Amino acid sequence: MDNLMGLLRLHVKKGVNLAIRDVSSSDPYVVVRMGKQKLKTRVVKKNVNPEWNEDLTLSVADPTLPVTITVYDKDLFSADDKMGEAEFKIGPFLEAVKIRHQLGLVPEGSVIMKVQPNRENCLSEESQIVWSKGKIAQDMFLRLRNVECGEVQLQLEWIEVPGSRGI
Template structure:
């Protein structure tokens, strides 16, 4: 049996300038996947700049990439895809592994630069915030004409799990 390393909390903050899939707007929601896990936010009606402000929590057995997909909810037809992105949690997990303590709030531990392979729209900082490691990311959606999703990662240690 695989050992649980801990939980990755993915805070789906908001979408910015998402694609229009209905006549003038969209009803977007986000699905995240890691391995066999699949989680979904609620639908925000008639909004191409939706604020979900939702936490989705994935169990991490190994540092697999997280896939994020945005869809437009349709009542009478298949939901339309509004782009996707993928992010690597390895840099974040390496920062968690450092077991840092007592740093000044908002200390930057690591900066992840945008590359062709990571879908970041801008530099992503892994910070020490309120006593824990968090990573804020702006992901540029792929396979779509426009749109970005803002997410924040944080780590939840589980008592009795192997830990990092």
């Protein structure tokens, strides 16, 4: 793990207008992947607008790897149904973390960078990278792909690890 740059905390906030995969609702959960790492949120029963409010932490060694978010519907008697996926790169976020040290004292809530939605990312609206409570944070609304509807709201936060190589 000498390659560790730091930790990326994903605060998986909620799903909005997720697809219905059971009779009238779904039992959604989120799987986050980056490289060989795979993390899961808990299942929220019978809810297409679930609030997970869960923190998942990824170790970042290769900043070029995309982070993939897949939403599934938990089924008891068959394979879980896929409810869409989204992918994003952490490059812009890491750029903001990198320049943070050159910014000196910035006021709470300052916007460091803005990321526009485009074909390369799954953002459904502009995403702002801000200085918040002494850390760099980024809120994202991700539009799920390969599904009729649904978005997932996340917040990214960078965690410096003592002894890691940093960014």
